[in-house]
Amino acid sequence: MKKLLTTILSLGVAASAALAADLSLTATKVSDQLDAINPDSAVWSKAKFATVVLYPQTAIEFNDKEANEANKDPKGKKAQVAAVHNGKEIALLVKWADGTKNVQGIKCTDTYSDGFAIQFAGTTKKSQPLPYVGMGSVGRPVVVHLQKATDKVYEPNGNKDVSTQINRQQTGFFGKELAEYDAKVASLANTDFERVFVGEGFRSLTEIKDKSVKSNAAMKYDNKGWIGTLARPLKDDYMNGAGTVAATIAVWDGAKHGRNGLKLLSSWIAINLEGQKANAAVVAEATEAPKGDAAKGKAAVEANGCAGCHQIDKSMPAGYMAPSLVNVGGYSTAAYLRESLIKPSAVVVPGFNRNAHSNTPWYNLEKGKRVSTMTDYSFLDKATIEDIVAYLKTLKAEVE
Amino acid sequence: MSKRQLAMVMDLNKCIGCQTCTVACKTQWTNRNGREYMYWNNVETYPGTGYPKNWMELGGGFDAAGDLQPGVIPNLEADYGVPWDYNYESLTTQGLLDNTGAAGFHPHVSPTWGPNWDEDEGAGVFPQDNYFFYLPRICNHCTNPGCLSACPRDAIFKREEDGVVLVDLDRCQGYRYCIAGCPYKKIYFNPKISKSEKCILCFPRVEQGLPPACAQQCVGRIRFVGFLDDEESQVHKLVHKYKVALGLRSDYGTQPNVYYIPPTESPAKFDAEGKIIEGSTRLPIEELEKLFGPAVHDAIKTLKAEMQKRKETGASELMDLLIAYQHSDMFRLDNNYYQQVAREKKRNPLAPVDTRYIAGKFTTKGHGQVLFSGHTTGGHH
Numbered sequence: 062m063k064k065l066l067t068t069i070l071s072l073g074v075a076a077s078a079a080l081a082a083d084l085s086l087t088a089t090k091v092s093d094q095l096d097a098i099n100p101d102s103a104v105w106s107k108a109k110f111a112t113v114v115l116y117p118q119t120a121i122e123f124n125d126k127e128a129n130e131a132n133k134d135p136k137g138k139k140a141q142v143a144a145v146h147n148g149k150e151i152a153l154l155v156k157w158a159d160g161t162k163n164v165q166g167i168k169c170t171d172t173y174s175d176g177f178a179i180q181f182a183g184t185t186k187k188s189q190p191l192p193y194v195g196m197g198s199v200g201r202p203v204v205v206h207l208q209k210a211t212d213k214v215y216e217p218n219g220n221k222d223v224s225t226q227i228n229r230q231q232t233g234f235f236g237k238e239l240a241e242y243d244a245k246v247a248s249l250a251n252t253d254f255e256r257v258f259v260g261e262g263f264r265s266l267t268e269i270k271d272k273s274v275k276s277n278a279a280m281k282y283d284n285k286g287w288i289g290t291l292a293r294p295l296k297d298d299y300m301n302g303a304g305t306v307a308a309t310i311a312v313w314d315g316a317k318h319g320r321n322g323l324k325l326l327s328s329w330i331a332i333n334l335e336g337q338k339a340n341a342a343v344v345a346e347a348t349e350a351p352k353g354d355a356a357k358g359k360a361a362v363e364a365n366g367c368a369g370c371h372q373i374d375k376s377m378p379a380g381y382m383a384p385s386l387v388n389v390g391g392y393s394t395a396a397y398l399r400e401s402l403i404k405p406s407a408v409v410v411p412g413f414n415r416n417a418h419s420n421t422p423w424y425n426l427e428k429g430k431r432v433s434t435m436t437d438y439s440f441l442d443k444a445t446i447e448d449i450v451a452y453l454k455t456l457k458a459e460v461e
Numbered sequence: 462m463s464k465r466q467l468a469m470v471m472d473l474n475k476c477i478g479c480q481t482c483t484v485a486c487k488t489q490w491t492n493r494n495g496r497e498y499m500y501w502n503n504v505e506t507y508p509g510t511g512y513p514k515n516w517m518e519l520g521g522g523f524d525a526a527g528d529l530q531p532g533v534i535p536n537l538e539a540d541y542g543v544p545w546d547y548n549y550e551s552l553t554t555q556g557l558l559d560n561t562g563a564a565g566f567h568p569h570v571s572p573t574w575g576p577n578w579d580e581d582e583g584a585g586v587f588p589q590d591n592y593f594f595y596l597p598r599i600c601n602h603c604t605n606p607g608c609l610s611a612c613p614r615d616a617i618f619k620r621e622e623d624g625v626v627l628v629d630l631d632r633c634q635g636y637r638y639c640i641a642g643c644p645y646k647k648i649y650f651n652p653k654i655s656k657s658e659k660c661i662l663c664f665p666r667v668e669q670g671l672p673p674a675c676a677q678q679c680v681g682r683i684r685f686v687g688f689l690d691d692e693e694s695q696v697h698k699l700v701h702k703y704k705v706a707l708g709l710r711s712d713y714g715t716q717p718n719v720y721y722i723p724p725t726e727s728p729a730k731f732d733a734e735g736k737i738i739e740g741s742t743r744l745p746i747e748e749l750e751k752l753f754g755p756a757v758h759d760a761i762k763t764l765k766a767e768m769q770k771r772k773e774t775g776a777s778e779l780m781d782l783l784i785a786y787q788h789s790d791m792f793r794l795d796n797n798y799y800q801q802v803a804r805e806k807k808r809n810p811l812a813p814v815d816t817r818y819i820a821g822k823f824t825t826k827g828h829g830q831v832l833f834s835g836h837t838t839g840g841h842h
Contacts, residue, residue: 124611125641126520126531167495170537170650171637215494215653226494230546235553254655264615268631321613321636381528417529417610417642 083111084328084348088144088151088306090335095150100281100288105154108143115140115157115312115325116391117458120195120384120410124417127171128318135317137391137460138325140310144332151302151334152292153179155310158461162282163315164210173315174254176209177280177289181300182307182329183259190400191307191329191346194392195322196263198408199431204299205258205266206291208278209313213250225249259299262409263322273298287312295334305340306332307347309392326392349395351451353444358452361445365438370423373456381418383435384410391457398450405435463624466604467662467794468696469676470685470706471597472722472783478504478580478595482675482684486599489663489674495653497544498537501660502675503576507596508584508748512576513540513646521607522644522713529610532641534650542575585743590730592743596752597683599675600647600660601709601717602626608659611642616657622802623688624718625662633657644713668799672792682785687793689718694793695782696720703767703779705760707753722783723749723757725764 086109093104117135141156155177165174182192183202190201197203225246234242255278260266276293289312295302310327313319331347333339367373370383379385389398400407409424409431424431438446486502505511513519513535520532535541545568551559552566559565583593602619606626609617616632617639619625628639628648635655639648648659663673667686671677676684687694689701699706699720706720727744729737749757763779771777785791 121613123613124521124529124531124638126533129531165652165655167652168537168543169652170498170541170640171534211655214655228493228497228546230549231492235550239550264613266614270631321634321638416605419527421528 085331086111087333088146091145095152095292098152098292099279108145110141110143113142113327116388118326119388122379131317137458155289158286161316167212174209175315176313178207178311180205180309184301193408197261202261207256209254211254215250304337305343328392346396351395351454353447353451355451358448382421390454398453403439405433409433466624466689468689468718470696470699470720472683473724475681475683476595485674485678495651498541499649502599504597506593509579516646521642534640594724601719604716607642608639608648611638670794685791
């Protein structure tokens with residue numbers, strides 16, 4: 062009976078969430094092993110697909126002239142997302158359109174790979190508020206799984222493989238011996254560019270190399286689009302997934318010089334694990350539709366001088382003082398926007414090193430903590446805050 | 462800003478463009494593993510396109526307001542030049558020509574560009590007023606590095622103890638914003654390992670009291686190395702006391718720490734009949750001003766005055782310095798300084814990693830760093 066009730070409850074949450082677009086989805090319970098999952102695995106036929114919109118991440122403009130030119134007018138993209146779990150592991154599938162397959166060459170200096178990443182909220186005492194969508198924030202860690210379509214990568218492996226670093230022409234080998242040398246070098250290369258990071262804000266992102274996370278990501282180009290899959294344990298040192306797992310999805314387009322922040326990014330998605338009690342609060346945070354009046358919010362944004370530091374629409378220059386808000390509504394939750402207004406230092410969006418724009422510091426260090434230079438708007442009345450949140454949620458790029 | 466700063470001074474009057482420095486660096490650091498195309502040290506002909514091609518026009522650095530400027534990431538083939546290799550193997554089965562009479566021994570690509578493609582071309586009309594000089598370049602280990610400022614991953618750091626700018630390969634994810642951000646284009650993308658790499662000022666040598674390989678091997682003895690705050694060092698005397706050594710393109714705002722004695726001597730021009738035009742000089746001062754800023758006028762004045770003084774009195778400390786009698790005077794690298802730092806900080810002085818992250822700041826177990834000496838450090842357990 063108790064079990065039945067739980068199921069009904071979780072279904073109820075899922076149903077109400079479905080009304081707020083696909084920011085909540087259900088991971089189908091399966092009995093299959095998931096650790097070897099790939100885009101062709103049969104298990105995906107059991108999964109329910111949802112549509113998630115990915116928006117261009119434009120908080121910060123990077124200093125690559127050609128990349129900025131290629132991303133002048135970025136558009137959002139729709140991705141198909143499915144999830145399954147077996148009680149121990151969770152697996153996600155992301156399918157998105159990409160007209161060109163880009164694989165970073167090992168003999169080029171200016172080519173970039175297509176890729177995708179799935180970010181999970183890390184373990185914290187309280188599961189809310191969710192971490193900042195741009196790779197976490199101080200005290201609210203995230204785990205990021207990254208898969209890129211790359212050719213061979215020869216990591217400096219620290220194993221003193223110095224003899225195989227020599228240029229083949231300098232080995233003194235010919236014929237069969239040279240072929241053997243080439244084969245040995247190739248065997249040391251890493252052909253799967255799969256990485257796992259933990260971070261509290263994107264500059265802090267640190268690769269997990271101690272094998273404390275077991276995961277498996279794969280990607281496949283087919284029919285003018287990519288399918289990416291990832292399997293990882295629901296629980297490990299970095300994550301404690303139960304009931305509802307919060308995740309975001311990012312994709313990179315190599316043709317547009319995509320890497321790092323130059324990507325398309327979803328807002329937080331609540332993934333309810335079928336058969337477990339959903340965390341209604343997390344679902345609510347991910348799916349919350351703002352209740353304020355966006356038109357009033359726009360007026361309030363103008364009246365409060367937000368544009369003094371933030372780029373609000375494209376007609377304004379981007380500036381260096383504060384993150385651009387042009388697409389902020391696409392990848393931010395209402396809760397994050399609200400928090401940023403009344404507690405500006407809760408998340409200080411990290412960008413370039415601060416000395417990249419030393420005259421416009423967007424934070425100061427006080428006792429080792431980053432204190433935002435943004436005005437604290439907690440003096441505004443609640444209704445105005447809600448109106449501003451509603452307006453900011455409307456700021457997003459067109460979707461392809 | 463680091464506590465101390467290592468600096469190098471290069472005397473352009475004495476550079477003969479022999480590329481011994483380039484080769485010393487290449488054989489030591491960049492002849493393998495994806496670094497083949499890189500020249501951490503190069504010597505280019507000025508005026509000329511330089512390496513990579515037209516690097517001065519590729520952006521990066523800071524504007525007067527202190528904002529990092531966008532830049533371009535050079536292309537391997539068009540801007541750096543593909544380091545071509547020959548099919549040596551073919552010589553075991555055929556001669557220089559193949560069976561058809563075509564070249565059997567040939568480069569693996571048909572080269573279209575390479576470093577020093579325009580070597581010794583210079584500017585002006587031969588023989589009337591042509592001119593050029595050599596410009597050796599390494600990473601400037603800037604006080605305000607454009608590469609460091611551009612990195613969104615905190616993967617580039619400037620060492621506290623000597624101001625050497627290094628890439629933490631563990632943190633680098635190969636985004637390449639550093640390359641766009643460096644106005645000197647002296648940080649390179651290694652496509653084989655998908656990470657950025659650069660001149661390390663031979664820090665493993667420096668820590669043992671030896672100068673960087675490029676400076677040690679220089680046959681013209683044009684390079685001086687030492688700490689800028691060490692008043693006994695020749696770099697201090699050349700930069701601060703006599704003010705004859707100037708940063709290259711200081712207008713980029715990165716505060717470079719490689720300094721140049723500007724070329725003061727150039728031959729006179731010839732007229733149409735091939736006769737010397739008395740009092741003329743081939744090297745336009747505007748070009749030197751572009752490279753070294755307005756201070757170049759005073760620097761040249763000082764150099765000429767000291768030269769005169771030496772002629773007349775036989776004594777000039779500056780001229781003695783520039784003659785570069787002894788390596789031991791040219792390079793002041795106190796070995797004990799590094800040992801002391803290592804003792805104070807309780808770490809291996811050779812650690813080529815950013816110590817801020819060595820303890821695995823955000824990972825539960827930390828990832829120990831494998832150091833040159835083979836043992837592992839770091840990681841909180």
